[in-house]
Amino acid sequence: MIKFLFDRDTWQEVIDSMSKNKLRTIITMVGVWWGILLLIGLLGSARGIENSFNRSFSDFATNSVFIFGQRTSKPFKGFQEGRAVRLKLSDAERIKENIEGVEFVVPRNQRSGFVVRKALSGSYGVAGDYPLLDVVQKKKLIKSQGRFINQTDIDNNRKVAVISEDIYKQLFEKDEDPFGELIRINDINFKVVGVFETTPFGGPQTDIHIPFSTFQQIYNQGDNIGWMMITGEREYDIKQLEEDIKLSLRNMHKIHPADKRAFGSFNLGELFKSVESFLTGMQFLTWFVGIATLIAGVFAIGNILLITVKERTKEIGVRRALGATPFEIKRQIVVEAVFLTMIAGLMGIISGGWILILIDKTLGQGDDATFVNASVSIGVVFIALLILVILGTLIGLIPAFKATSIKPIEALREE
Amino acid sequence: MLKINQLHKSYPIGDSSLHVLKGIDLDVESGEMVAIMGSSGSGKSTLLNIIGMLDEADSGDYILDDVPIKNLNEKKAAIYRNKFLGFIFQSFNLINYKNALENVALPLYYQGLKRKERQEKGKFHLKKVGLLDWAHHLPSELSGGQKQRVAIARALAANPKLLLADEPTGALDTTTSYEIMEFLQQLNDEGKTILIVTHEEDIAEMCKRVVRLRDGIIMEDKKVNQVRASQYV
Ligand SMILES: Nc1ncnc2c1ncn2[C@@H]1O[C@H](COP(=O)(O)OP(=O)(O)OP(=O)(O)O)[C@@H](O)[C@H]1O
Ligand SMILES: [Mg+2]
Secondary structure, eight states: OHHHHTOHHHHHHHHHHHHHTHHHHHHHHHHHHHHHHHHHHHHHHHHHHHHHHHHHHTTSOSSEEEEEEOBOSSOBTTBOTTOBOOEEHHHHHHHHHHSTTEEEEEEEEEEEEEEEETTEEEEEEEEEEOTHHHHHHOOOBSSTTOOOOOHHHHHTTOOEEEEEHHHHHHHSOTTOOOTTOEEEETTEEEEEEEEEOOOSSSSOOOSEEEEHHHHHHHHTOTTEESEEEEEEOTTSOHHHHHHHHHHHHHHHTTOOTTOTTSEEEEEHHHHHHHHHHHHHHHHHHHHHHHHHHHHHHHHHHHHHHHHTHHHHHHHHHHHHHTTOOHHHHHHHHHHHHHHHHHHHHHHHHHHHHHHHHHHHHHHSOSTTOSSSSOOOOHHHHHHHHHHHHHHHHHHHHHHHHHHHHSOHHHHHHOO | OEEEEEEEEEEEETTEEEEEEEEEEEEEOTTOEEEEEESTTSSHHHHHHHHTTSSOOSEEEEEETTEEOSSOOHHHHHHHHHHHEEEEOTTOOOOTTSOHHHHHHHHHHHTTOOHHHHHHHHHHHHHHTTOGGGTTOOGGGSOHHHHHHHHHHHHHHTOOSEEEEESTTTTSOHHHHHHHHHHHHHHHHTTOEEEEEOOOHHHHHTSSEEEEEETTEEEEEEEOOOOOGGGTO
């Protein structure tokens, strides 16, 4: 068998037969090529989109919800409806202590502030934050020597600021070292201690973080907090957790238990779940389409090969009359089919690869790219190729089996 | 060379069956040149195909070169066809995407000969049928007579003991037919055993023995004085 595969005559026969049956050869090859190409294109794009989503989400605790106070919509225990609801620091502590499944509670305050540095200025969101925020949101610090707000900042009401990359670009010269530099927020000097990367996605954005205690002091906030960000333990359903927390908050604030509007929320976990199921759906669809394409390709090939059954049967009859054994005939056809589908499949893989490179070059660059690292695993591709080769071979074997199972004279009689 | 004893063959047709060969007895010695004649549908081709192991008899004995041919597996049958038998068909049955030389060399491929050897032998036989200059032409570029000569060269390539020709001149005009017959006579002179199915009397007369079939049995079997084809060419 090995000798057979390295025999020049074997390949001469394959080439002869392929070049004789040009139409069949071309259509078979186009079918396989197109199937593989589409499969790679689809799987690769799907992976690219998935990667893009994952990159956007990666900085966020996905099992999290933001809760903030609004106004009551039902009168309760002598209170009129329409009462403003303000969250307190104590609420955060009690939720952390009382509600099962809560991992972190991060109280936050935010205001807009007028920021000046030298001749440059702008209006930005300024938030008072605890170090915990960094644990939950995982700020990506850009300059290695920078840091986020720490406990000492909080304890000493320090006037330090961690700013976003955008603000750094707007308020500083290119390549200027921001550390230790001062910026004025509403006429108070803050020292810049960190710069973080801006993520394109995932809930409320903040431009400048200052210590929570400093914020309290400057804006005279008392124990009020703007909102809190709550993350749930992995195994807890974030939607359920949100309901539990709101109910307990309504209880603490003497609000009607059914007053849905008293507390607003933004459930990142829910959003993430729907995106995730969208991605799963897309992946499923892609596989479905890809496999359907492969099957359609194989059937197209099958048709073409079957059309030539009669012609082939006669030829096989002649060969048998000249002394070819059934094994020799089938072997030849298998080599031919495998060769044909392999070449076409490899061409499909190569052009599929080009398409993915093209996608990457045109749509895959930059931070907000639609396709990030569009790629397919080589294993998947080779399994697809293997399936095609096997199916192509089986289809190619149909005439061979037919023509070798009948008597040679019957094969010869085929017109 | 071959011995046939009470050979029967019928074809199923719908629910009934058509009894084509009804007990054929035939002995052919080495070196004979036999014409098998009979009206259309008398079973000439059927008989020849059974002799050539392209078809199987229902009952009866067939001994080819001292080997009983019965229930051979297809692999063995293929080897016998390759070594003992050469076929010449009315419709030539050349492989249309192979040139003359490749067609002639094909049986040698199945004999497992080396490429070079095949080429040499193929050329030798093509030369014998006078078509060496046409070695690299496709069958579609050849005339009927030329195609049949390529087919004869192919049948000869494996140096078989028995040549079987089913109406080899059926698709050819008289002159070309006689050329082919002249060549077959030469081969017979050299010692090849040849069986020719034909329904043309003049072709039959160019053989050494004529077997006539009718209604599935041999009606007449006689030696004839061979008419040499060369006198007409
Ligand atoms: N595969 C088959 N199935 C059914 N009947 C067949 C088959 N082959 C041959 N026959 C029938 O058997 C009979 C003998 O056929 P065969 O081909 O042997 O005749 P023949 O003598 O060669 O005739 P011709 O001179 O026309 O070639 C015919 O009646 C034919 O119809
Ligand atoms: Mg006939």
